[in-house]
Amino acid sequence: MVTCVYARTFWRVSALASRVMVTNVYGSEIPDSDAFTRERAKDINAMGRDEICVRRRWNSSPALRSVKLQVPAANGCGVPIIRLPDDILTLQEIIWSLRPGFIIETGIARGGSLLLSASLMHMANVQPLVLGMDIQILKHASDSISGSRFAEEITLWEGDSASPSAGLVASTFIESAPAGRPGVLVLDSDHSHSHVSGELEMLAGLMPIESLVLVADTLIEEFGEDPYPDRPWGRGNSPMTAVREFVASHRSYVVSERWARRGLVTEFRDGILQRIA
Numbered sequence: 001m002v003t004c005v006y007a008r009t010f011w012r013v014s015a016l017a018s019r020v021m022v023t024n025v026y027g028s029e030i031p032d033s034d035a036f037t038r039e040r041a042k043d044i045n046a047m048g049r050d051e052i053c054v055r056r057r058w059n060s061s062p063a064l065r066s067v068k069l070q071v072p073a074a075n076g077c078g079v080p081i082i083r084l085p086d087d088i089l090t091l092q093e094i095i096w097s098l099r100p101g102f103i104i105e106t107g108i109a110r111g112g113s114l115l116l117s118a119s120l121m122h123m124a125n126v127q128p129l130v131l132g133m134d135i136q137i138l139k140h141a142s143d144s145i146s147g148s149r150f151a152e153e154i155t156l157w158e159g160d161s162a163s164p165s166a167g168l169v170a171s172t173f174i175e176s177a178p179a180g181r182p183g184v185l186v187l188d189s190d191h192s193h194s195h196v197s198g199e200l201e202m203l204a205g206l207m208p209i210e211s212l213v214l215v216a217d218t219l220i221e222e223f224g225e226d227p228y229p230d231r232p233w234g235r236g237n238s239p240m241t242a243v244r245e246f247v248a249s250h251r252s253y254v255v256s257e258r259w260a261r262r263g264l265v266t267e268f269r270d271g272i273l274q275r276i277a
């Protein structure tokens with residue numbers, strides 16, 4: 001039970017000419033919600049653009065790869081997600097503020113990120129509607145989804161996410177979503193330039209206006225040494241190079257001022273796009 005004992009509160013309220021100023025125990029003013037949100041947005045933005053913060057270069061450490069694989073093992077309703085904590089928080093904020101009608105993610109792996117998306121939509125009080133696409137859906141991933149409470153709200157599709165069939169599946173899925181609402185598209189599959197470009201061409205154009213496209217692993221451009229010697233992608237052939245090319249040739253998309261620098265230890269830096277037209 002929560003009891004409010006006003007006589008014992010430490011907050012001092014003093015009337016000013018046109019508003020009420022609330023101060024804390026040290027006598028400093030406590031900003032109201034609007035002012036707090038405004039100030040914080042300014043700080044977050046400044047931090048994400050601050051050379052010292054960004055150039056700490058956490059992102060360039062190969063150790064980050066194992067951090068990515070291990071950290072979120074306890075997330076996504078108990079199913080592993082290959083994602084950094086900052087980015088999980090950013091997704092939560094995006095879902096809360098955008099209230100998307102649907103989420104599409106390419107690259108399912110173990111299925112945790114799909115469960116995370118569905119659960120965050122549920123918490124934001126929007127009907128979860130999630131499509132996951134992967135070239136190879138593993139049994140343990142589909143078992144995790146079908147055994148979860150979001151089994152009905154998550155659809156899995158197996159195939160190449162940059163193929164015309166993927167475009168067809170995605171557009172049918174989007175038609176089934178509530179009309180007029182933006183969506184979220186997360187690209188987290190094959191991180192080579194050509195594949196991400198193909199996904200952007202095939203899928204981003206289907207997204208309603210105001211939708212966000214989150215392109216994972218732009219951080220590959222920041223790595224000092226190649227942490228993925230067994231993969232076709234690397235510096236110069238990465239999601240970041242695909243994003244730059246896509247934004248330069250598609251006026252309907254911009255790099256989001258609000259979200260692209262939200263995380264510090266992030267795999268999405270400058271890789272969050274918004275559809276504006």
Ligand SMILES: C[S@@+](CC[C@H](N)C(=O)[O-])C[C@H]1O[C@@H](n2cnc3c(N)ncnc32)[C@H](O)[C@@H]1O
Nearest residue numbers: 081082107108109113134135160161188189190
């Ligand atoms: C980095 S993992 C995805 C991680 C997942 N989004 C998460 O956060 O837990 C990459 C996935 O992309 C899939 N993949 C690779 N090439 C693909 C392609 N051409 N089309 C679709 N999926 C692909 C792989 O099978 C793998 O499951």
